Amino acid sequence: MSHVPELEKIPADVVNLADYTTHARERLDDNAWAYFSGAAADELTLQANRTAWDQLHLYPRVLRALTGGHTRQTLLGRTLDHPILLAPVAFQRMAHPDGELGTAYAAAAQGAGLVLSTQASTSLEHIAQAILKDEGRGPLWFQLYLQHDKVFTQELVQRAEAAGYEALVVTVDAPASGARDRERRANFKLPPGISAVNLAGLPNPPTASLSPGQSTMFDGLLTTAPTWSDIAWLQSITRLPILLKGILHEDDARQAAQLGVAGLIVSNHGGRTLDTAIPTAWALPRIAQAVGPDLPLLVDGGIRRGTDVLKAIALGAHAVLIGRPYVHALATAGALGVAHVIRLLRDELEIAMALTGCATLQGITPAVLFQRP
Numbered sequence: 001m002s003h004v005p006e007l008e009k010i011p012a013d014v015v016n017l018a019d020y021t022t023h024a025r026e027r028l029d030d031n032a033w034a035y036f037s038g039a040a041a042d043e044l045t046l047q048a049n050r051t052a053w054d055q056l057h058l059y060p061r062v063l064r065a066l067t068g069g070h071t072r073q074t075l076l077g078r079t080l081d082h083p084i085l086l087a088p089v090a091f092q093r094m095a096h097p098d099g100e101l102g103t104a105y106a107a108a109a110q111g112a113g114l115v116l117s118t119q120a121s122t123s124l125e126h127i128a129q130a131i132l133k134d135e136g137r138g139p140l141w142f143q144l145y146l147q148h149d150k151v152f153t154q155e156l157v158q159r160a161e162a163a164g165y166e167a168l169v170v171t172v173d174a175p176a177s178g179a180r181d182r183e184r185r186a187n188f189k190l191p192p193g194i195s196a197v198n199l200a201g202l203p204n205p206p207t208a209s210l211s212p213g214q215s216t217m218f219d220g221l222l223t224t225a226p227t228w229s230d231i232a233w234l235q236s237i238t239r240l241p242i243l244l245k246g247i248l249h250e251d252d253a254r255q256a257a258q259l260g261v262a263g264l265i266v267s268n269h270g271g272r273t274l275d276t277a278i279p280t281a282w283a284l285p286r287i288a289q290a291v292g293p294d295l296p297l298l299v300d301g302g303i304r305r306g307t308d309v310l311k312a313i314a315l316g317a318h319a320v321l322i323g324r325p326y327v328h329a330l331a332t333a334g335a336l337g338v339a340h341v342i343r344l345l346r347d348e349l350e351i352a353m354a355l356t357g358c359a360t361l362q363g364i365t366p367a368v369l370f371q372r373p
């Protein structure tokens, strides 16, 4: 097999996920930092995601028997050791030379699910080959941005199927990029040698042929932006289960459920698309109520603590994803850092379960959240 990432050192002062962010700030240049850490516009949703988890208070129970407890969860027919997955994050070779490969080895070593971005800077086949045979690995999913060119999209899906990906995560909250002020201030550019390699050969988008006075948004980009009928089309061309990522409104959740999708990811793209969109901790319980307990429901955005994971489960999520924390760990200590982040979060989840009196994820109910009178 090709290059196996080298193990680096975990800095001695890292005890939680946020500590990796401090180290990443020192290691990444301004260009990469703006990309990996920033969000849209005033970054209010980025902050609100965090605040919303913090403002939920726990209502612990004591003296319960917790012997035999565990963090196992069933998701799309597989039993996971724990409910933590790595969210799709583009261009990871800008964070560390090992990029997505380092992340993939770490995820597999820790039994965490991995969602590879369409805009990964490593080929999707390479990642699948590296970890597919690892028996302890978590699920391997491919995040799909539906492209303006349907033939290209279909070929990309076929590649993901052939490589062994087990589900498609279709991101639906980014028909356009957000207004990324931080990136524009940093004059963000992809460094030479880093690109969305899985999109190589994609024909030019229609914006290329706009006349002056036309809107690049409405006359260009959005003329081919995906709609509900494209989800139905995708279902017709793939045997893989499809999850929609980027759902915040319960009516969209209902519509997706009616289409027969395999799951939903409640997400606001980590605040990187629509600023002032609601925090995911607010959207989650409404969506859980709308679709019921049987449709697999995941959530991301601002999850940094084991207590956040517990709160997400209490609000109806079956599993959670993290984005920035593991990329900051990748930048700091490569694959070892990513593995450490997953382990830290899992350990914190177990502590939170012990201290709230919950032996299993299935036993975590809304009763663990305090409802203020």
Ligand SMILES: Cc1cc2nc3c(=O)[nH]c(=O)nc-3n(C[C@H](O)[C@H](O)[C@H](O)COP(=O)(O)O)c2cc1C
Binding pocket: 035, 036, 037, 049, 087, 088, 089, 090, 117, 118, 119, 143, 171, 245, 267, 268, 269, 270, 271, 272, 300, 301, 302, 303, 321, 322, 323, 324, 325
């Ligand atoms: C640098 C960066 C790149 C991202 N790239 C993608 C992507 O390619 N596809 C996607 O669906 N989401 C992408 N996301 C969103 C994440 O999948 C996830 O929704 C978000 O990071 C979760 O929030 P958190 O970073 O607060 O944990 C990206 C996020 C970041 C921070």
